[in-house]
Structure formats: structure tokens, C-alpha cells
Amino acid sequence: MTIVRVENLSKIYPVAIKQPGIKGTLKHFFQRQYREIKAVQDISFSIEAGEMVGFLGPNGAGKTTTLKMLTGLIHPSSGQVRVAGYVPFRRQPQFLSKTSLVMGQKQQLLWDLPALDSLKINAAIYNLSDQVFEQRLGELSEMLSLQQKLTQPVRKLSLGERMKAELLAALLHHPQVLFLDEPTLGLDVNAQVAVREFLREYNLRYQATILLTSHYMADITALCKRVLLIHQGQLMYDGALEELLERFAPCREVKVELAHPVEKAHLAQFGEIEAIDGQEVRFLIQREKLTTTIAQILAQLEVLDLSVSEPPIEEVIGRLFLSGKVSLTS
Numbered sequence: 001m002t003i004v005r006v007e008n009l010s011k012i013y014p015v016a017i018k019q020p021g022i023k024g025t026l027k028h029f030f031q032r033q034y035r036e037i038k039a040v041q042d043i044s045f046s047i048e049a050g051e052m053v054g055f056l057g058p059n060g061a062g063k064t065t066t067l068k069m070l071t072g073l074i075h076p077s078s079g080q081v082r083v084a085g086y087v088p089f090r091r092q093p094q095f096l097s098k099t100s101l102v103m104g105q106k107q108q109l110l111w112d113l114p115a116l117d118s119l120k121i122n123a124a125i126y127n128l129s130d131q132v133f134e135q136r137l138g139e140l141s142e143m144l145s146l147q148q149k150l151t152q153p154v155r156k157l158s159l160g161e162r163m164k165a166e167l168l169a170a171l172l173h174h175p176q177v178l179f180l181d182e183p184t185l186g187l188d189v190n191a192q193v194a195v196r197e198f199l200r201e202y203n204l205r206y207q208a209t210i211l212l213t214s215h216y217m218a219d220i221t222a223l224c225k226r227v228l229l230i231h232q233g234q235l236m237y238d239g240a241l242e243e244l245l246e247r248f249a250p251c252r253e254v255k256v257e258l259a260h261p262v263e264k265a266h267l268a269q270f271g272e273i274e275a276i277d278g279q280e281v282r283f284l285i286q287r288e289k290l291t292t293t294i295a296q297i298l299a300q301l302e303v304l305d306l307s308v309s310e311p312p313i314e315e316v317i318g319r320l321f322l323s324g325k326v327s328l329t330s
């Protein structure tokens, strides 16, 4: 069942132009001029119930703007959006009870109060009975390992604990569709893993649909089989993450530790050199040439250690954007 349907969605922000100085201020006051920022341009996609989809793109690509339109915080300039059958911008109670938005850089919990107090407010807003509230609170706080932390003021929680409490607050009403904008922003590696594990478990347990943006590629690779790639407001790719890597990462990274330094010119004959750090060299080698090139390296150089890996996904995607190689078809 399709739960998120986006058709030809666009958002244009009018931005006032103001010249510096008093003259500029007066002109701005009497004769305001605007320019347009095309934050999202004619994008279409749909998401099936229960899917976990990664939403990728460089800074300023239009991810947050899209999420804001999907949750009804802003009105689209044109195009259609349906989430769980509702038009988000109408913000009907039924829509609000089926969706949730968590933004890593914004918080809904009240700073000076224990998280439990904010959770009780949310329970009242969503009309949860005491019994349902207690049951969900117990279940979610156990999944998030937060039981001991909910009674102390939010300002005394660590960043990771605060994020988990934010997730608890956002999920208390059991939304079917969850929009996450950088949920692991600023968290240390352990806290990132804990949030990731929780999201996977939540998706499995409740068949929740999740659309996730993150600059930590580990979040995306761990959780999402499918990705949407947006660049300068346009949807560049919609498909399997693996296929994206297959198509656009035709190389493997070969890391070689040499017994002694070798001239760059000599090393260059084996393939593209990604980096040289003393006696450690990283090559990018075409997949089809991998075995013959490794055999040549081992035969011609004195090698202490050698390993082969996929280049990091953020590098692949970064290179795609730079080269303009991404195409509209998946």
C-alpha cells in the first residue's frame, strides 16, 4: 500500500533583497525587491507502507524543505502530496496522529522539566488513556534504555539520552509514518548505533514507514535499502542503494602497506592513486581489473599488507555530485 505519494512537488521561497546602508534600508522599506530560491523543483516519488527510505543530498539540496511539506509545516508552491491519505498542510487531527517529525537540531521536550512531564503533555494532546500511556511508555523506554532518565530535567541529560527522549516523545502516539531529519546529528558513535538499532526495531515491530535524512552514511547503509537522492532541489535518483553503488562506484579501494617508500610515478601504473601516507598507499582499481592488478602489485612491489574494500559511500556520492553523473532514471 502506498502511504506517501508526492507528485510534481515544488517549493519556491521568495527572499527579500536588501542593499546595505541607510539608503538600502529606506529602499527596502518602500520598494521591496525579491528574488526566488527554487528549493524543491518538480519532484515525484512514492513510498510503500513499512519501507525505510534514505533521503540523501548535499547541504542546501532541499531535504528539510521536502520534509516540511510532507509534514504540513509549509505549503508547497505547486504539486500534490498525500501522506497516509491526507493532505499534510491541512494538519487534520487524524493526519497528526498518524505521522511524526523528528529534527535533530530542534527539540520539543521542555528544557527545565523532566522528560516525563513533556511526555504526559503529549499523551493528553493525543488523547491517550492512562493505561495506553503507561504501556507505551514502558515499552518504548525499555527499547531505548531510558527508564532511569525520564524523571530528571532534560537539561541534565546527555545529548544521546536527549535524542532518545525526543524519539520517545515523537513515537508515543504510534505514528504510522515517521520523518527523521538528522536524528543522529552530533551524537557519538555509540549513541548513533543505539538510535539506529532502535529505529530498526521500531520499524520491524510496528511496520512503521520511515523517511530518514542523515549526513552519517552509516545510518543510511545500516537502515535503508532504498534511497532518494536530491541535488539543487531536483530528484536525481530513486532506487536501491546497492544499485547506486554498483552503477556509480565501479572501483574498489585497495590499501597497500609497502616495506619501503616507492615513487608516485611508479605507483601510478597500477591504477588511480587516492592517497599516499608514508608507506601506505590507497589505490582505486576498476572491479574487472582487480585480480590482475593485485597480482601485479604483489609481484612488483614489496608488500607488507594489502586489503580491498568498497570506497566509503559518502565519497561515492560526493564524487557523483561533483561530476554531475547522476541521472534521473534508477
Ligand SMILES: Nc1ncnc2c1ncn2[C@@H]1O[C@H](COP(=O)(O)OP(=O)(O)OP(=O)(O)O)[C@@H](O)[C@H]1O
Residues within 6 Å of the ligand: 013, 014, 015, 037, 038, 039, 057, 058, 059, 060, 061, 062, 063, 064, 065, 066
Ligand atoms: N525559509 C526559507 N527562506 C528562504 N530560503 C530558504 C528557506 N529555507 C530553506 N531555504 C533555502 O532552500 C534551499 C534548500 O534548503 P533545505 O534546508 O531544504 O536544504 P537541506 O537539503 O535540508 O540542507 P541541509 O542538509 O544543509 O540541512 C537552500 O538554498 C536554503 O538556503
